[in-house]
Amino acid sequence: MHTIRIIIGSTRPERVGPAVAQWIEEIARPLVEAAGDIQLEVTDLKELGLPFLDEPSPPVFGRYTQPHTLAWADTVAATDGFIFVAPEYNHSYSAVLKNAIDFLNREWHHKPVAFVAYGGHAGGTRATEHLRSVVGELRMYDLSEMVLIPHYWEYLNADGGFGPPDAQRQAAEALVAQIIHWTRVMRRGREELARAPQ
Numbered sequence: 001m002h003t004i005r006i007i008i009g010s011t012r013p014e015r016v017g018p019a020v021a022q023w024i025e026e027i028a029r030p031l032v033e034a035a036g037d038i039q040l041e042v043t044d045l046k047e048l049g050l051p052f053l054d055e056p057s058p059p060v061f062g063r064y065t066q067p068h069t070l071a072w073a074d075t076v077a078a079t080d081g082f083i084f085v086a087p088e089y090n091h092s093y094s095a096v097l098k099n100a101i102d103f104l105n106r107e108w109h110h111k112p113v114a115f116v117a118y119g120g121h122a123g124g125t126r127a128t129e130h131l132r133s134v135v136g137e138l139r140m141y142d143l144s145e146m147v148l149i150p151h152y153w154e155y156l157n158a159d160g161g162f163g164p165p166d167a168q169r170q171a172a173e174a175l176v177a178q179i180i181h182w183t184r185v186m187r188r189g190r191e192e193l194a195r196a197p198q
């Protein structure tokens with residue numbers, strides 16, 4: 001089995017992140033189940049509750065000391081592909097998502113990541129541009145396929161659900177199809193890399 005993990009990148013009270021994550025999860029789940037060799041997991045950074053990075057060594061050395069870092073490292077190491085659900089905060093993405101990324105290093109390497117971003121007029125575009133430069137440093141493959149949701153508040157239902165228009169749904173289906181494909185391909189790539197002479 002392969003694991004694709006949706007990460008909810010906001011933690012504030014009254015946040016929209018879980019509703020956006022639930023929407024993408026509902027689109028992804030049947031596609032993932034049809035794939036047969038993929039399982040879908042969700043990590044809510046609010047529930048994960050990481051403190052600000054509190055490791056004495058830079059994560060590139062992998063000398064983790066804190067139980068929360070070791071647990072997060074196990075989770076990310078066991079994941080083959082990611083969907084980051086990212087709000088736009090001040091023309092970038094959230095500090096809590098950056099912190100969760102920064103905690104680790106090798107566990108992210110050579111894994112695909114796709115973005116579902118939301119915000120005002122720009123629909124989270126600037127959040128995704130900043131994410132791309134960061135995940136590149138971590139040797140992740142950031143997919144061109146993405147979902148941008150401008151004016152997200154127009155699609156929030158009274159019952160807390162989220163229902164963006166068809167264009168976003170189609171973009172989401174394309175994103176999920178690609179993340180499934182690259183999750184498989186990059187796992188094979190990592191296995192080849194592990195076997196190659198160093």
Ligand SMILES: Cc1cc2nc3c(=O)[nH]c(=O)nc-3n(C[C@H](O)[C@H](O)[C@H](O)COP(=O)(O)O)c2cc1C
Pocket residue numbers: 010011012014015016017018087088089090091092118119120121122123124
């Ligand atoms: C600190 C902060 C900064 C924000 N800056 C932007 C911004 O630059 N562009 C934008 O489109 N929306 C911005 N927003 C609006 C957010 O996109 C909106 O509040 C969204 O609901 C945030 O996601 P969340 O509810 O999951 O936290 C900002 C919101 C916050 C809290």
